[in-house]
Amino acid sequence: MKLKQLxxxxxxxxxxxxxMTACGSTSDEPDSAVTTSSTEAEEEAVTVDRDNTYAYDExxxxxxxxxxxxxxxxxxxxxSDLVEGTEEFEILVKQYNVFTLENESxxxxxxxxxxxxxxxxxxxxxxxxxxxxxxxxGHTLVWHSQCPDWFFYDDDGNTVxxxxxxxRLIEHVTTIVSHYKGEVDVWDVCNEVLGDSGGLRDSMWxxxxxxxxxxxxxxxxxxxxxxAAHEADPDARLIINDYSLESSESxxxxxxxxxxxxxxxxxxxxxxxxxxxxxIGFDVETCKNNVEILMKLKSIDPDFVIEVTELxxxxxxxxxxxxxxxxxxxxxxxxxxxxSDIFEMFIEFSEAGYLDSVVFWGxxxxxxxxxxxxxxxxxxxxxLIDRDYKLKSAYWSLIDLAESKS
Numbered sequence: 001m002k003l004k005q006l007x008x009x010x011x012x013x014x015x016x017x018x019x020m021t022a023c024g025s026t027s028d029e030p031d032s033a034v035t036t037s038s039t040e041a042e043e044e045a046v047t048v049d050r051d052n053t054y055a056y057d058e059x060x061x062x063x064x065x066x067x068x069x070x071x072x073x074x075x076x077x078x079x080s081d082l083v084e085g086t087e088e089f090e091i092l093v094k095q096y097n098v099f100t101l102e103n104e105s106x107x108x109x110x111x112x113x114x115x116x117x118x119x120x121x122x123x124x125x126x127x128x129x130x131x132x133x134x135x136x137x138g139h140t141l142v143w144h145s146q147c148p149d150w151f152f153y154d155d156d157g158n159t160v161x162x163x164x165x166x167x168r169l170i171e172h173v174t175t176i177v178s179h180y181k182g183e184v185d186v187w188d189v190c191n192e193v194l195g196d197s198g199g200l201r202d203s204m205w206x207x208x209x210x211x212x213x214x215x216x217x218x219x220x221x222x223x224x225x226x227x228a229a230h231e232a233d234p235d236a237r238l239i240i241n242d243y244s245l246e247s248s249e250s251x252x253x254x255x256x257x258x259x260x261x262x263x264x265x266x267x268x269x270x271x272x273x274x275x276x277x278x279x280i281g282f283d284v285e286t287c288k289n290n291v292e293i294l295m296k297l298k299s300i301d302p303d304f305v306i307e308v309t310e311l312x313x314x315x316x317x318x319x320x321x322x323x324x325x326x327x328x329x330x331x332x333x334x335x336x337x338x339x340s341d342i343f344e345m346f347i348e349f350s351e352a353g354y355l356d357s358v359v360f361w362g363x364x365x366x367x368x369x370x371x372x373x374x375x376x377x378x379x380x381x382x383x384l385i386d387r388d389y390k391l392k393s394a395y396w397s398l399i400d401l402a403e404s405k406s
Contacts, residue, residue: 050396055364055385056090063384063395064097066402067343067358070350072135074098074359076310078367079121082128087389091363093132095385098359099125100137100309102369106146111172114150119179126183137309137359138184140191140241141173142225144203152204165208169221170228177232186357188241188273188309189229190222196244198254219258223267230268241273241309245290247283252290256297263300272297273309277361277370280334281317284341288348295354306354308346310361312382313339313394314370323378336397339384343398347405364389 048059064073075096081088092099103109104121111117122138129136151168154160160168177187195201205221212220222240229238240259245252259269272294297304315325315335325331349355362368364385371380384395 050391050393053391054087054389055095055391055395056087056389060094060391061399063095063398066399067347069406070347071355072098072357074100074135074137074357075363076100076102076139076359076361077363078102079104079124082124091385091389096360096363097133098135098137098357099129100139100359101125102362103146105138106140107143107151107172108146108148110176112148114168117175117179122180122184126180130183135186135357136180136184138176138180138187139309140188141176141229142169142189142205142221143191144201144205145192147204152208159208162209162212165205166212166221166224169205169209169224173225173228174232177229177236181233182235184233184236186237186239186307187229189225189238189269191241192243193219193222193240194242194251194254194258196248196251198248198250200258217261219262222258223262223265226262226267226269237270237305238268239271239273239307239309240269241275243275243277243310245272245274245294246276246278246287247290249286249290249293252293256293259297260300263297263304270301270303271305271307273307275310275361276308277310277312277314278342279314279317280338282313282338282342284338284345288345291349291354295352298353305356306349308355308358311358312361312368312370313342314382315380316375316378318374321375323375325381327381332393336394339394340397340401343401344405347401360384 048057048061053060067073073096075092075098077088077092077099079101081092083089101121109118110122122136126136128134151165151172152160154164173189177184193201193203193206200206200219206218209221209224211218212224226238226240229236240255242251242255245255255272259272262269274291291306294306295304313335315327315331316322343358346355346358360383362383364387365371365381365383366387368380368382370378370382372378381392384392384398386392
């Protein structure tokens with residue numbers, strides 16, 4: 001019996017020791033489970049190589065997701081970019097959630113002659129957007145540029161009457177917007193209606209239609225276009241889009257006064273598009289002041305907004321005629337800092353209830369319209385993704401900004 005009792009005690013002690021070991025000892029050494037978790041955490045914490053990350057990489061951040069709490073982030077692109085499995089396609093899906101066609105939904109592309117409409121490109125973009133839960137902007141219904149002459153002339157080459165042009169304008173807007181009712185979320189109804197120093201642009205639309213209803217103002221073609229677009233799709237957001245509103249106070253005041261009058265008359269304008277083709281000399285404070293002028297329109301329509309519609313940041317000031325810029329560390333620091341300041345301003349606009357969409361005019365440097373414009377042979381670097389589809393340091397500065405503000 002004594003031997004059996006001794007064996008029982010030894011067995012009990014062995015079991016107890018095993019349990020204590022499994023539950024953890026009193027030493028400072030981590031057990032195997034903790035060691036494994038720590039290793040996994042270290043692996044997850046490995047940072048992305050910011051100098052060698054492609055915009056489509058699985059480990060790359062998503063720009064639109066980074067700023068989702070403030071606004072959507074989009075880009076202009078071409079329908080040829082929507083080829084599944086290509087680098088371009090993967091970048092678009094990953095980085096942006098608002099899309100507009102760079103040229104293929106402008107009047108000369110969509111309505112090249114009076115009896116011919118071409119919906120193919122925008123149809124494909126809508127199909128893509130539905131599949132991938134993206135937003136579509138239609139750009140643009142009415143513009144003085146890239147607009148075919150048939151609108152303004154008859155078969156004999158004579159300028160048409162105001163009645164004829166109004167009829168053509170209404171038919172053009174109604175047909176296109178009706179075709180995409182419930183599919184295109186936002187339309188730039190009228191584009192660049194103001195001159196460089198403010199006041200209405202002396203376009204063919206202005207010259208022929210003028211003060212059509214005799215009420216003393218001459219922006220009737222704008223009123224007609226917005227009214228037709230709203231009747232064709234009452235749920236679409238309708239934007240009047242222009243350049244330099246962020247930098248020219250006189251132009252911002254002209255836009256404010258004109259839109260104020262139209263809103264008071266009941267014209268269905270939902271917001272103003274700031275193109276924001278800015279350069280390295282851009283003044284953020286001037287932009288803030290001009291947006292405050294425009295946002296006084298909220299006193300008439302509390303839901304009135306601004307949208308940034310064509311953003312890029314040229315490495316050259318407007319007066320610079322050179323074709324190359326030296327991308328020194330000092331220059332890149334200035335460039336990155338200015339992009340951060342601009343997006344910090346956008347966050348402020350969003351939190352004030354002014355802004356909910358920021359769209360770049362192009363998604364990588366190689367496709368930018370600023371290559372060769374306004375100086376022939378120029379190479380520019382105005383976007384966040386370089387010519388090899390790698391994320392630039394400016395991109396990472398925005399990701400850091402979003403994380404710091406979250």
